[in-house]
Amino acid sequence: MTTATRFQTARARWAVAVGYVTCWVAGLLVGGPQLGPDATAAEIGLAFSDETRVLVFAVLVHGAAAAFLVLLGLSLSSGRTRRPVVALATIAAVLSLDQLAGEVSLAVDPYRTGSVALWEMVSRVDGVKMLVLAALVGTVCAGAVRRGRALMVVTVVTAVALVLSGIGYLTLSAALMGLAAASLPLLLAWVVVATAATVGSEAIDDGPSVRRGGWLRRGGTSASGACPQTSPAPEVVASSPGEHQGLTLRG
Template sequence: MTTPLAPTLEIQRTLWVWCGVYVSAWVSGLLVGAPDVAPSDSSATIASAYATSPSVLVNAALVHGLAAVALYGLSTLLGSERMRKATRGAGLATLVLSLVQLSGEALLTFGLASDGAAGVIGLDSGQIWAAIQVVDGVKMLALAALVLFVLFGQARRVLWATLVSGATVLALLVSAAGHLTLIAPLMTAAYVALPLLLIWAVVAALRFGTPITAPEITQAS
């Protein structure tokens, strides 16, 4: 029988690097900003919002690109041995869905929708934007699963870390419901879910590193 021990120093350092990249990418993306678009806006309004906001692609590259890669990096080092496949699977799902969102943002930014300046596809800006939100809703479900997998993999759960995880999951589920149904009031839960997710990432790096086992230490020595 193996005995779980603390994560190695190398794992802890790598966790903090991924955590730092993840949080920094999101904060930078928020500072860059994104178009203020609502589900009730027309396709023309959405197309215009993206056409006049060239920085949106920088925002998308940060939050859907760099942050997603960093979160996947975190997921490969989080959780227990028995939950490792599930944790990595959830992390990979969030990465793939984020890249789909990034592609959609690029279509809108470059005016490739049917109502854009260089329209080359059969979907208008409103349809693409709605699809991005639905994908975001699915991604939030994957994020909630990731948080739960990491939490359930812990043999000993610290109360404050459990509370942070629980609050994060709840906010993600409410926000996911809003994005999947395009109900604006529920979508605003993302303003709560995102800060909680960033806090959770720090907590995860601090508390939930993948433990090494006694046999692994013996082999290493």
């Protein structure tokens, strides 16, 4: 079993989705620094003065969530979009770790010289990450075997919200940065919907065998993407009166 397929069973997919959502929910419950784009050095120092709380928040939403993000890319990737999905998830995870490093530095020394520039850097990196996540969301949907209405709607709304809030953080626009309050819940909802759609499509593909045209077709495809396995149906032949009565199966 390869690294990719190891995270593509139904149970593994749900474990990854729940893990990612849990990291963010737990982080939000802990609470992180609430700062605007024009925060002063004094405001930044005060927001990061509770070192323990800030560190726990940063580790949850930028550290652990980054690891689950890579696994999410492996979990939701399929077919021709496998490589771009995994690549986008990895890029987003690296950007998240960059945010982690910046917030840890501010938590350790909240009144350090250059704190304003460092906080702006963390915010801009967050903006780039949102744009990457928007691309990830769209790519996963484009490569989905079965795109239901729910997945399509949630994907479009989530991608638009991520793009707008990403531009806001990248340009430090207070008006657009406020959209992050909507883009994050939408992203978490999308993770659940996309996982359900992926698991559901596999359940349909792996359905019961169906006999068509005298051939026994077994649902699903091989790991290499080959066509479903087929085997000839048994042939029913009537015996001649001179032999013995009954039916003979040849298969």
